[in-house]
Amino acid sequence: MMKMHSHDTARAALRLFRTLLHQQLHSVGIIGAPFCRGQQRDGVQHGPDVIRAAGLVRKLEDQGCRVKDYGNLKFEEVTNDQPIGRPKTPRAVGLANKQVADAVQKIKKDGHTCVMLGGDHSLAIGSIHGHAACRPELSVVWVDAHADINTPLTTPTGNIHGQPMSYLIHELHDKIPVLPNFSWIQPCVEAKDIVYIGLRDVDPEEHYILKYLGIKTFSMTEVDRLGIAQVMEQTCDHVFSKIKKPIHLSFDIDALDPSLAPATGTPVTGGLTYREGVYITEHLCQTGLLSAIDLVEVNPKQATRDEEIKLTASVAVDLLLGCFGRVREGSHGADYKIPEP
Numbered sequence: 404m405m406k407m408h409s410h411d412t413a414r415a416a417l418r419l420f421r422t423l424l425h426q427q428l429h430s431v432g433i434i435g436a437p438f439c440r441g442q443q444r445d446g447v448q449h450g451p452d453v454i455r456a457a458g459l460v461r462k463l464e465d466q467g468c469r470v471k472d473y474g475n476l477k478f479e480e481v482t483n484d485q486p487i488g489r490p491k492t493p494r495a496v497g498l499a500n501k502q503v504a505d506a507v508q509k510i511k512k513d514g515h516t517c518v519m520l521g522g523d524h525s526l527a528i529g530s531i532h533g534h535a536a537c538r539p540e541l542s543v544v545w546v547d548a549h550a551d552i553n554t555p556l557t558t559p560t561g562n563i564h565g566q567p568m569s570y571l572i573h574e575l576h577d578k579i580p581v582l583p584n585f586s587w588i589q590p591c592v593e594a595k596d597i598v599y600i601g602l603r604d605v606d607p608e609e610h611y612i613l614k615y616l617g618i619k620t621f622s623m624t625e626v627d628r629l630g631i632a633q634v635m636e637q638t639c640d641h642v643f644s645k646i647k648k649p650i651h652l653s654f655d656i657d658a659l660d661p662s663l664a665p666a667t668g669t670p671v672t673g674g675l676t677y678r679e680g681v682y683i684t685e686h687l688c689q690t691g692l693l694s695a696i697d698l699v700e701v702n703p704k705q706a707t708r709d710e711e712i713k714l715t716a717s718v719a720v721d722l723l724l725g726c727f728g729r730v731r732e733g734s735h736g737a738d739y740k741i742p743e744p
């Protein structure tokens with residue numbers, strides 16, 4: 404019996420060694436950010452729990468990831484949060500994003516690839532800021548129907564989830580007025596290190612900013628013209644022009660077509676297909692440089708039926724699985740052998 408045991412242990416160790424040798428072992432740190440004050444629609448604060456309920460942690464573990472779920476952040480209610488000019492609820496947004504930045508920074512220091520579950524897209528301010536504190540050379544791949552690059556002075560709605568990029572880009576720093584609870588935010592990304600994919604609802608002011616800064620964009624027109632494989636090849640050519648940089652993927656679920664992701668606050672028809680969305684994540688995973696990911700704007704209260712919530716959440720999970728090694732051709736353990744009779 405003793406012999407059997409040590410033999411089994413040795414085999415298990417060998418199997419683990421081979422797994423480590425042949426497969427990239429992903430270490431994932433998840434933080435939930437149940438926050439909705441960057442926009443006006445209630446419900447997006449339930450995004451993290453809805454995505455977890457679709458089996459995110461178990462499915463990541465099933466494909467060989469080590470997962471640490473850091474739980475949900477708790478955000479204080481902010482009273483008397485009057486607009487400052489156009490931006491609405493700036494104090495709550497500034498405060499929540501500081502917490503997100505600190506949490507993401509901790510997860511990066513702990514050695515994980517960070518997954519931030521939103522919440523609305525204003526949370527990218529904190530997520531990218533916290534990531535950049537550890538990896539200042541990062542590049543950003545922003546997958547979204549919208550550019551979210553309005554400044555506090557150009558925003559037509561005042562919703563800060565339409566503005567996060569403007570606070571983060573060096574070249575826009577002198578266009579950003581002082582807002583309460585925003586003083587900790589320093590620009591941390593250069594325009595040349597940003598790529599947009601999936602755009603199809605861009606305000607005129609945003610369009611000007613994108614052109615003025617020369618930011619690389621693949622609108623749905625380019626996705627149609629080039630195909631998603633070429634889009635991803637050009638995306639990586641652009642962000643890795645000189646050195647290999649860690650990638651921050653900020654994925655707004657509304658980049659996908661509303662038929663796939665109906666449970667979201669600002670759906671826009673004509674979006675990415677399931678296959679295009681998953682291809683983006685597979686391609687970025689294969690670079691080995693994905694360092695932090697946002698999955699935002701899943702809003703169960705925007706669904707009209709329960710099935711719409713389930714569909715949106717399961718698509719969100721599939722995108723995250725793609726970020727961590729799931730490939731559609733399937734896979735097998737390095738020591739698998741066909742059983743012999």
Ligand SMILES: [Mn+2]
Nearest residue numbers: 524547551655
């Ligand atoms: Mn967005």
